[in-house]
Amino acid sequence: MHSIKRDGGATMCKTAARLPSRQDHAVRHSTRMSSIYETLRADIIVAMKARDSVTTTALRTADAAIKRAAMDGNKEIDDVLSLATLRKAVKNLTDANLEFAKGGRADLVATNEIEIKILQKYLPAGLDADKLDTLIAEAISSTGATTKKEMGKVIGALKAHPDAALIDFGAVSKLVQSKLL
Numbered sequence: 806m807h808s809i810k811r812d813g814g815a816t817m818c819k820t821a822a823r824l825p826s827r828q829d830h831a832v833r834h835s836t837r838m839s840s841i842y843e844t845l846r847a848d849i850i851v852a853m854k855a856r857d858s859v860t861t862t863a864l865r866t867a868d869a870a871i872k873r874a875a876m877d878g879n880k881e882i883d884d885v886l887s888l889a890t891l892r893k894a895v896k897n898l899t900d901a902n903l904e905f906a907k908g909g910r911a912d913l914v915a916t917n918e919i920e921i922k923i924l925q926k927y928l929p930a931g932l933d934a935d936k937l938d939t940l941i942a943e944a945i946s947s948t949g950a951t952t953k954k955e956m957g958k959v960i961g962a963l964k965a966h967p968d969a970a971l972i973d974f975g976a977v978s979k980l981v982q983s984k985l986l
Contacts, residue, residue, distance in 0.1 A: 841887040841927055842871055863920040867927075870894055888928065888970065895924050896975065932971050940966060941980055953985045 845864055852860040867890070874890045875882045898917045905913040932940070944962040948955065959981050963972060 841884050841891075842868075842882050845871075845887070845927055859919060860923055863923045866920075867891060867894055867924060885970075891924055891927050892973070895921055895928070898924075929971055931973055932968060936968075937972070937977065937980070940968065940972075941977065941984060945981070945984060951986060953982055956981055956985060959985070 845868060849861060849864045849868060852864060870893075871882060871887055871890045874880075874886055878886070880886055898921050902914050902917045902921075905911075905917065931937075940963060941959070944950075944959045944966070948958040948962050950956065950959050956978070960974065960978065963969060963974070963977060966972075
């Protein structure tokens with residue numbers, strides 16, 4: 806058996822298996838990652854090369870939020886996690902805009918609007934109002950809900966619908982409340 810010296814003077818056998826590189830690690834784990842997340846990561850690189858600091862900052866913030874959500878929930882990064890995190894970021898920015906507008910901070914409102922537009926590229930187009938009204942009416946009739954106390958049944962039926970990923974449940978809850986007594 807022959808031995809060779811590697812970094813730090815440690816002796817290793819020539820016949821020893823090749824140590825995995827960072828690229829091997831990335832290839833192995835990229836198959837499990839979200840396609841939305843992969844697109845976002847690729848767009849960060851494009852924005853950096855284009856020296857677009859606004860887009861780079863917005864995408865890096867979203868990247869960090871997705872990684873944080875995965876770490877907090879001890880989950881793999883997938884499309885569901887990516888979409889939920891991006892929707893939450895857009896909602897937070899929208900809510901912040903309301904507060905900034907009340908405070909007369911048009912500069913911060915404009916900055917947030919730009920960031921919202923950047924993040925919305927990664928979100929699927931929502932359902933149109935007519936389709937959403939139809940889904941809500943079907944859910945109300947299928948559950949037999951008549952009062953606001955039964956709103957949970959309607960929301961549960963909507964979450965079970967195949968188009969649930971396209972539904973903004975924050976807005977839907979208001980619509981369901983308006984249709985129930």
